[in-house]
Amino acid sequence: MKMTVIGCGYLGATHAACMAELGHEVLGVDVDTAKIESLTAGTVPFFEPGLDDVLRRNIAAGRLRFTTDFAEAARFGRVHFIGVGTPQQASSNAADLTALRTAVRELVGHLRGEHLIVGKSTVPVGTCAELTAEIEALGRHAQIELAWNPEFLREGFAVDDTLRPDRIVVGTDPRRSDSGAADKLADVYRTILEDGTPYLTMDWATAELVKVSANAFLATKISFINAISEICEVAGGDVTALADAIGHDTRIGRRFLNAGVGFGGGCLPKDIRAFAARAEELGVGEALSFLREVDEVNMRRRAAVVAMAERACDGSVLGRNIAVLGAAFKPESDDVRDSPALAVAAQLALRGARVTVFDPKAMGNAARVHPTLRYADSAPAAARDADVVIVATEWAEFVHMAPDELSDTVSRKLIIDARRCLDGPTWSAAGWEYRAIGSAAGGVTLPSVNVSGVTAKRESLI
Incomplete structure (x- = not known):
């Protein structure tokens, strides 16, 4: 299957390389030119055990490449994973969704025909509903469905967690009885599911809550x-x-x-x-x-x-x-x-x-x-x-x-x-x-402790 991964930081680069490892044709997209050049050259711009090998193997096999062009991404595939960062806001404890909304807007403006956008980023509950309203306003020339597929990666074990996860969670639009997102993502992850990995489908809000609750x-x-x-x-x-x-x-x-x-x-x-x-x-x-x-x-x-x-x-x-x-x-x-x-x-x-x-x-x-x-x-x-x-x-x-x-x-x-x-x-x-x-x-000096009216001072071992 042809797919794109928008955002090629820690989450996105790992997901792109691992999807190619599963046999898919993958195009990674990021606005950071230096990052794209590094990945294209087969060098991961951060340390993650085993990821360099997966990246280089799939670039050599022709299954994985990278670009900064959202229009190319829109033409390339029908399934688009979003893996951009959602850091803490500078002025509050809330999540900053600026990069996420920007990525969706940049992509949706180029889409034509039927497409599935799949969020991987960690987001506040209610984000899917808000994004869908934006997508419907911007994507008048396409039929776009949104699903949420949260990641559960541990740094240091990200490749294994992507290819051999303990579960896959997919949230879909609860208003749509005709949703095909869960079936399409089951095809994406078929090799993993055949190994017995639990595949859990639910509504948007529950999927959004799963990651932050964990x-x-x-x-x-x-x-x-x-x-x-x-x-x-x-x-x-x-x-x-x-x-x-x-x-x-x-x-x-x-x-x-x-x-x-x-x-x-x-x-x-x-x-x-x-x-x-x-x-x-x-x-x-x-x-x-x-x-x-x-x-x-x-x-x-x-x-x-x-x-x-x-x-x-x-x-x-x-x-x-x-x-x-x-x-x-x-x-x-x-x-x-x-x-x-x-x-x-x-x-x-x-x-x-x-x-x-x-x-x-x-x-x-x-x-x-x-x-x-x-x-x-x-x-x-x-x-x-x-x-x-x-x-x-x-x-x-x-x-x-x-x-x-x-x-x-x-x-x-x-x-x-x-x-x-x-x-x-x-x-x-x-x-x-x-x-x-x-x-x-x-090295802590322990306080006095009263036991049955007798006060005893207990000292540390050092």
Whole structure:
């Protein structure tokens, strides 16, 4: 089948390449000339494991090419996926749909005959109804149907999530009894569906709500365990052992119960804020008021890591050398949008620390966002003369790093595990002071506790 993908950023480029991998003829469209030139040359302008190979293989096979010409896109195919960004508005928590509306207008003006537009972007509920009114006004020379097919990609696993998803969701116009969108998209995804992937059809509004609801649930689960982490730090518990124990309950599960410096990236933070903002617009803001606390808990974890570093430096990081290992918001990505790791590094620098950052893939993006931080080309180089080393992104090379790799370079052997991804006993046995978020070993002095009238002061382990 011939199809276009409008928007060739992270979502669109991945979708275009993977649709070609399924055997379709795909034309990717974007207004960014440099991006189109890079993709045409077979180079993905961001880091995503495996995507370069898929891109180059399908360009070579003649199934995939790219353009900046919307008129060419309108002539090329009858199915058009929209995968542009929907960032947070500059002046509010609501989603900014400017790029989405612009893409639809640019495309619709060139369409003739029957076409299916398929939204992939994350949008507020009610967007399909609003877009359809615009499409009907602009597309008088075409018969255009709109469907919504939200993406559920995890950065670092986007190719696998596209080709082997855990479900495919399609929302169609509830007013149309003659809708052919679900059947047409079933043809698009036939190879995937033949492997047993659930195919869930529903109305527009439900499909729009599925993605933001999923992200809100994941964010809530992460912030829940981080809230418990705060309790563990002052009560003397260990949040990892606790998460292991409650994770055995099949109603809860262990996934996404990893305490640490919190979530970031281009999806979860802005999506939960936009979801709450949309609920306010609909007059049911109280229903999602808990998402504000989810957001606040998440942001507090960044401050908690900064506070741990200050305690490790006798109350002030002014003039201290601090190595931050990690800049991307998660491993297997070069995405530094709303990155907790980079936020911690920047806050320490504002407090007067000499901060040196190393990340396996995100150095260029990090330097563009925070050019005043210092950057190194390896973990040992970042840790040279460091008073504190902070592991802020759980890259495999940090998780499996031997203490001896850093021992000879640091000024003081003290490491803060902001992701709880290291083997603490191994680092302690190697002579390091090991401090982890979510336990008394984080260096917190515990408050006095009254037990049956007896007051006992409990101190941290360090």
